[in-house]
Each structure stands twice: as structure tokens, then as C-alpha cells.
Amino acid sequence: MAPPLSRQHALRRAVNLVNGTTAAGLLAARLGRVPVRQGPGGLLLAGGWNHPLPRAAAFTLGNVILYRSRVSQAFDAGPASALLRHEARHSSQYAVLGPAFLPLYFAAAGFSKLRSGDPASSNIFEILAGLSDGGYRTRTSRPHRHRNHRNCPNRGV
Numbered sequence: 804m805a806p807p808l809s810r811q812h813a814l815r816r817a818v819n820l821v822n823g824t825t826a827a828g829l830l831a832a833r834l835g836r837v838p839v840r841q842g843p844g845g846l847l848l849a850g851g852w853n854h855p856l857p858r859a860a861a862f863t864l865g866n867v868i869l870y871r872s873r874v875s876q877a878f879d880a881g882p883a884s885a886l887l888r889h890e891a892r893h894s895s896q897y898a899v900l901g902p903a904f905l906p907l908y909f910a911a912a913g914f915s916k917l918r919s920g921d922p923a924s925s926n927i928f929e930i931l932a933g934l935s936d937g938g939y940r941t942r943t944s945r946p947h948r949h950r951n952h953r954n955c956p957n958r959g960v
């Protein structure tokens with residue numbers, strides 16, 4: 804039997820049930836024909852996602868973490884898993900923002916792509932979820948980020 808949920812995890816689960824994001828995750832799992840099982844902290848683990856999108860090894864919708872088979876070891880490891888902790892933080896972000904999380908996340912990913920050249924390094928949601936726990940590089944900015952190269956004080960460095 805699973806250990807009792809902490810108050811925070813019970814609240815996260817309840818809020819994500821009410822805001823519909825967990826339902827979206829269960830729907831995605833169903834459409835992707837991915838089995839869902841209970842995970843720690845009231846999370847639901849859906850391993851075996853094999854649709855080409857999103858390209859990430861794992862992604863979260865509400866309390867449902869969907870992941871590819873190649874990272875299933877990380878989710879079998881339980882609460883000690885860094886990737887599980889990372890995705891659990893995204894689940895908590897859903898509890899705060901509800902369905903608005905996704906458009907805000909994509910906006911933050913676009914900003915990060917412009918600023919750092921990838922969708923995660925400067926993405927506030929990925930930073931708050933823990934870049935290294937998610938397997939992302941922790942680069943803070945491009946070494947040469949001035950658009951107008953001629954005016955860049957670091958030109959030639």
C-alpha cells in the first residue's frame with residue numbers, strides 16, 4: 804500500500820483534478836495507449852509514450868507524468884529519482900497555474916530559445932523545476948549574446 808500523502812501532495816492532486824489538467828494527462832495516456840500506474844506523491848506514471856511529440860523524454864500534464872521507455876528506470880527508482888523530482892515540480896506548477904500553464908510554458912520556451920538558443924536554459928518553468936534534475940544543461944546565457952556583433956564588447960574574445 805502507498806504511504807499516506809503529505810498535505811502538499813494531497814492539495815496538488817486535488818487542485819489538478821479540479822482544474823482539469825490531470826484529466827488532460829489521463830486522456831493523453833489513453834490516446835497514446837500508455838498504461839497508468841500510481842507513483843509517489845499522488846502522481847500517476849504513464850511509461851511507454853512513443854509518439855514523436857513532444858520530443859522530451861518525459862512530460863507532465865497535471866498529476867500525470869508521461870515518459871518514454873528509455874527513461875523508465877528513472878521512474879522505477881521512486882522518489883530518489885532526479886527526473887521524477889523535476890517532473891513533480893512541473894505538476895506543482897500546474898496546481899498553481901492550471902490550464903494556463905501550457906501557453907505560459909510555451910511562451911517561456913520561446914523566450915529561452917531566443918535568449919539561450921534552446922527551449923530550457925532560460926525557461927523560468929524549467930529553471931524552477933531544476934535544470935540539472937531534468938537533464939538540461941545549466942548554461943545561464945549564450946557566451947556571445949549581443950545581436951549586433953560589431954557593438955559587442957566581447958567581440959573577438
Ligand SMILES: [Zn+2]
Nearest residue numbers: 893929932937
Ligand atoms: Zn521540465
